[in-house]
Amino acid sequence: MVPARETTRVYLNAKRQGVVTCVHCDVKRTINMSHYTKQYLGAKLLKVKCGTCHKIFHIKFDHRRYHRINVTFPGKILSAQTKTDIGDITIISLSSGGVHFILSNDLDIKIDTIYTMKFQLDDEYRSVICEEIVIKRVDGCLVGAAFYQSDKYNHELDFYMVTDASLLDTF
Numbered sequence: 001m002v003p004a005r006e007t008t009r010v011y012l013n014a015k016r017q018g019v020v021t022c023v024h025c026d027v028k029r030t031i032n033m034s035h036y037t038k039q040y041l042g043a044k045l046l047k048v049k050c051g052t053c054h055k056i057f058h059i060k061f062d063h064r065r066y067h068r069i070n071v072t073f074p075g076k077i078l079s080a081q082t083k084t085d086i087g088d089i090t091i092i093s094l095s096s097g098g099v100h101f102i103l104s105n106d107l108d109i110k111i112d113t114i115y116t117m118k119f120q121l122d123d124e125y126r127s128v129i130c131e132e133i134v135i136k137r138v139d140g141c142l143v144g145a146a147f148y149q150s151d152k153y154n155h156e157l158d159f160y161m162v163t164d165a166s167l168l169d170t171f
Helices: 155-164
Strands: 007-012 017-021 028-032 046-049 056-063 068-079 085-095 098-103 114-120 128-139 142-147
Touching: 068 098, 085 114, 098 128, 128 155
Parallel strands: 007 056
Antiparallel strands: 007 017, 017 028, 046 056, 068 085, 068 114, 085 098, 098 142, 114 128, 128 142
């Protein structure tokens, strides 16, 4: 079994390119996995050796349509029709396509239902994001949702995601 501290995730973009960060010395290197099949990516841990510190660690690939970042933002979930507050949530994962959040209390959230969510980014402007979402997955108090209008442009959210994923565009 590989210790968790010696394993890292590499998010691959649509071209199956990503950035590997050494878990020992934090050196970043780009990687191109386009010549491997999708079935191979994400199925197994890949053992790699850092070219700088020469230490060995493992990477696991995550091939997503949108880059995802871990966050901890308090927020609110609202009725899409009446905009009334339904409850408090904590956003734990964010992408340009959707969110993963935790419900603060026992709410009756249903899959394929549209809600509105509101939260504040930790950028320099403390941007407030208010978006309609459609619930895709519910597992107890953990909820996965996609932004309802995926083609709608949200400058603050997109800029926040791009600045975090800027390394993906450097190669």
